[in-house]
Amino acid sequence: MGPSARAVPQHRCTFRIAPPAVLPTRLSLLCCALLCASVASAQLPYKDPSLPIPARVSDLLARMTPDEKFRQLFMVAGELGPDSTRFTNGLFGFQVNATQQQGGAADQLLTYAAGPDAQRTLEKVNGMQRFFIERTRLGIPMIAFDEALHGLVRNGATAFPQSICMAASFDTTLMGRVSAAIANETEARGLRMVLSPVVNLATDVRWGRVEETYGEDPYLASLFGVSYVQAMESRGILTTPKHFVANHGAGGRDSYPAFWSERHLRETYFKPFQACIQQGGARSIMTAYNSLDGRPCSANGHLLNDVLRRDWGFRGFVISDAAATGGANVLHVTARDYEDAGRQSVENGQDVIFQTDFAHYELFKKPFLDGTVKQAAIDSAVAHVLAMKFELGLFDQPYMSDSLLKSLDLNAHRELAYEMAVKGAVLLKNENNVLPLSSTDYRITVLGSDAMDARLGGYSGPGNAPISIFAGIEAQLGKKPGELTWAVGCTRVDEHTRPVEPEVLRHGKGKDMAPGLIATYFNGIDLSAAPAFTRTDEQIDFQWTLFGPDPRVDYDHFAVRWEGMIAPIESGTFNIGVEGMDGYRLWLNNTLVIDRWEAQGYATTLVPYPFTQGKPCELRIEYRERAGNARFRLVWDANVSRAASDKLVNEAVDLAAEGDVAVVVVGIEEGEFRDRSSLKLPGRQEELIHRVAATGKPVVVVLVGGSAITMDAWIDEVDAVLMAWYPGEAGGLALADLLFGKRNPSGRLPITFPRNEGQLPLVYNHYPTGRGDDYVDGTGQPLFPFGYGLSYTTFTYSELKLNRNTFTTKDTVLLSITVSNTGSMAGEEVVQLYTHDELASVARPVKELKGFQRVALEPGTSKQVTFKLTASMFTLLNEAMLEVTEPGTFRLMVGGSSKDIRLRALVELME
Structure with a gap:
């Protein structure tokens, strides 16, 4: 709640009429009026903090005009x-x-x-x-x-x-x-x-x-x-x-x-x-x-x-x-x-x-x-x-x-950010214990733009001096020449074309030449009709998803003609064309070079065309939109070099071959208005992983992103995979400490990682199927299940005990197990409790998470973990959509993930 209320004294404003000989001056009357207005304001009930809030709201509401109300x-x-x-x-x-x-x-x-x-x-x-x-x-x-x-x-x-x-x-x-x-x-x-x-x-x-x-x-x-x-x-x-x-x-x-x-x-x-x-x-x-x-x-x-x-x-x-x-x-x-x-x-x-x-x-x-x-x-x-x-x-x-x-402790907050990045990172694979890395025995090659970018994810501020993964590794190793190197390898987006830049788009002639193209918009898809309006568009790179180009044309039934010229800044034969929905045509120097006027759906169409520096090329594009969600771009490859992209990949592979271990940091593109149809790593990142793995050097892949990534194409070729997510401003330090073993990974997946997009949606707590889960060309099982995560040490579960095997709605069931660290490194295990209703009046999920506990253990030590279960944890909606607790048997499952169930027991809820 807000600050504590302070009592406001009540005031009474009274006036005594003076005799004519001592009538107040105009100034004194004004002062008195102002004083009374102030006192009256203080007396308004909604301004009285000693009154209950409902009374204050009611009083204020009664004083408000319709416009004052709407503005709230x-x-x-x-x-x-x-x-x-x-x-x-x-x-x-x-x-x-x-x-x-x-x-x-x-x-x-x-x-x-x-x-x-x-x-x-x-x-x-x-x-x-x-x-x-x-x-x-x-x-x-x-x-x-x-x-x-x-x-x-x-x-x-x-x-x-x-x-x-x-x-x-x-x-x-x-x-x-x-x-x-x-x-x-x-x-x-x-x-x-x-x-x-x-x-x-x-x-x-x-x-x-x-x-x-x-x-x-x-x-x-x-x-x-x-x-x-x-x-x-x-x-x-x-x-x-x-x-x-x-x-x-x-x-x-x-x-x-x-x-x-x-x-x-x-x-x-x-x-x-x-x-x-x-x-x-x-x-x-x-x-x-x-x-x-x-x-x-x-x-x-x-x-x-x-x-x-x-x-x-x-x-x-x-x-x-x-x-x-x-x-x-x-x-x-x-x-x-x-x-x-x-x-x-x-x-x-x-x-x-x-x-x-x-x-x-x-x-x-x-x-x-x-x-x-x-x-x-x-x-x-x-x-x-x-x-x-x-x-x-x-x-x-x-x-x-x-x-x-003045009292904010941003250093303490940065420590929290570091701790959360450590605990949130998930180790997905660690073949032959390639991790943790040694800070003294390796020449480490770090590859990928995400190693340097320190991306923070959607809805982020700039942070306070964010630390990249490379900077974190560098801080671990110190700046020793030849022991730590970096190459970009490739970016997340592999562009074959880009939108034609505003700098080369012109209209007019001679001294009257101006930037942009003349765009004539039509209400409807008939370009012979009277135009709705004309404007100058600096570039053709539009995505009319939520609304059309202008209120003066229909949202999903309009046409556009762009006219002007391309004034190339270099000579060469470039592929030029259109990415777009529905019908479009492109003329260069009055020659029709692309005609998809009757086409429907989305397509990219390119043609090679010779351009000469200093010699403008006349341009005309016609487009008609018939179905909504229009996307339309004029693109070319004049500013895209495939040879330069190849060079970056080759240099990265050569550098990896010279080192002892490669850390390949790759990531995905996502966000608001950025859903993915493919869960593969975008651009040439998978190619980079394949080629680095082919060098025979150990490969550690660090994933940067906020969602699942398919890995079947490359995961068997690499030694370790660490999911970093978007680890925050201290993420570089946290990831470096995990890679070099100063901290032990303990994060667990809060989402299921599928093997391919055809399995989606795929969640662990689905309802029973009337048939099987598999496909004719693949499995229905995930690549990594919900709750999954590895550690540098090993844990065993034993001695499951129940304080009672039957219980009523008034009882509490205590389930206890012993967790032991059987490895050689201190670590934290996330012990997870799942349940299943063995027989119910309506179908129930195959498994439901009902509890979890983090357990920190030194090597060779054990700890008892106890979960409390009550009847309220087993409620369901019956056929009448009423929340009830049905008597019956429930399976209790304890393990390290939704698939890694180590111990089981049954309890019965009595009537």
Whole structure:
């Protein structure tokens, strides 16, 4: 909760009429009026911190105009700007230093500028708050909010390992400490709300946002979500578990429509959200972009009213994802316009509309001001927002001092980041114990761009001096000539072509020549019709996914003609052409060189053409778009050298052949709007691994990324594989300590790694099949199962004991085992407990994670590990969709992963 309330003294303002001889002067009357106004303001009930919050909310709500109410339901990226008068009726709040990318009310993507340092951010937030307190009629404070998935997205903030890496630690205590550190860095800047955590389940690893999650399992994701939320909320920072709900669909595609049964949702995808609310105390929830069973999640009354508030008792506010409310109009087509979309969302339980620019306010406001939106729905939503602002203490102590900022210990936070990177890294293979490496006996060759890049993952700030993997290894070995070398080998993207650069695209003639191409847009696919508009496009590199090129043409039925010239800066015969959807034609010097006018679907078409430096080539392109989701690019290979790419690979292989061991650091491309159809390493990275392995030298592959990678093509050729994820700003030091044995790997996979994409979706806790799991051309088993991870030492499990073999709903079953370190190195084992219902009225998962414990053991030592089981752990939804505990037998399984079950037992729940 917010700061403790301070009692405000009650004042009584009385006046005595003076005799005519002593009438007050005009100045004294003015002073008296001002004094009385001040006293009257102090007497307003909503300003009285001694009153209960519901009373304060009720009083304030009764004083608000329709516009003042709606503005509490509108949150935006940005800040006051030069025209602060736009906000004199108030606002929910701002995401400071964030701006929309493309413009338009349907623009979902924001640019997160790291912005000023912490001190200046605090001063900016306090200054903005002062405006709302002092220059709005009612003095309603705003909420400054930001992204803080694995660290605040700000300059000077600690960049912790990505969420998926933290989940791989299987250490919720450490997660809580990380969250507390993020909370301190957040509050110190005056920010009081974060749009985190992501508690969607990563049940299809093609989804580009797997990195942001805590993995595929509802139990694991719930525990990590609660750890994050509790630490934040206990420090007065509102958390926003997101995206409610089912944020990926068929093919692992982001925000695809979901048609999942209520049973499936309640047994899996709902659970982390429910836990964050009921156990963590989350006071904000963000809806998802997708539709669920035909209704947009931002206007889904069943989700927001029945499930969230009625069933779970949620008392905070619900916000949309950025520009998601209007998605009912633009994407899902379940609303007539933005006004109707806003009405539907608030009347169905969403409280706050999140847009990427305040200019969009005009698109939504009318029905909220003219009585179209139900007044009860508006008042309910505003009350939810005001209650949280009161709880945060913003009315009573709206400004943040810099005392917390001065006390921040970023060195301690960096140590936390290091520890999480160590515990989150997963050793997937270690043939013949090639790891750990010796720091004295090897000439080590490090290869790959990811060895130098120190990538932090999506929704990251810049971090504080991030350390690359190469820099970490170098710090281990010292700068000894010839003992440590690096070569890029290849990048993650192997480009055969690139978009034709703006520098060579021109229109006009002679002195009138200007940059760009003249683009004529047509409403419809008939280029003989009257144009809708004409503009200059600097480059042809478009992806019209969420909306069309301009409101003046239809979203999914338009045509374009580009005209101008290419002014090459070098001579040569280059392959030039088009990557695009649907029909297109290309003319060079009035000659038709590409004609796919009747084609449908996506294709890349190239032709060789001789270009001469200083001699412009006339260019005309025609394109017609008939089906939506248009992608269109004019590309060539003038700026791409295959020979240079070959040279980089060859140099890396030669360098590896000269050394004693090669550490090949490779990674993937993923993220928001970046789902993967292939899980292979992109570019020439697999080729690099093959060729380095062919040298006969030991090969250690380090994987950088936030999701599963297929490895069947090369894993048998290498000696060791270490999954680093995105390890944060101290990741280079952590990975080096793991590679050289100063620390022992102990991370476990929070997602299943498939052998190929045809197995997807593939999760460990699936339901029984009516037939087999295998394919005619392959296995149904994963490459690496959920919970998997190796160590430099070995552990044995023994002596499983139960305090009782039967139990009732009032009993607790104690399951204990002995874990022993039988190797020669200290290490940590993650002991995992799985259960299975042997006979139930409805089908149950083949296996469910119900507990895990980290056990640190010195060589030759043992420790007893005990799990507590209660009947509540075995509940299910019966045929009537009621949560019940059915009597019967349950199998208990203990092991090192979902497949590595070492010990088993049966217990019976009695009636």
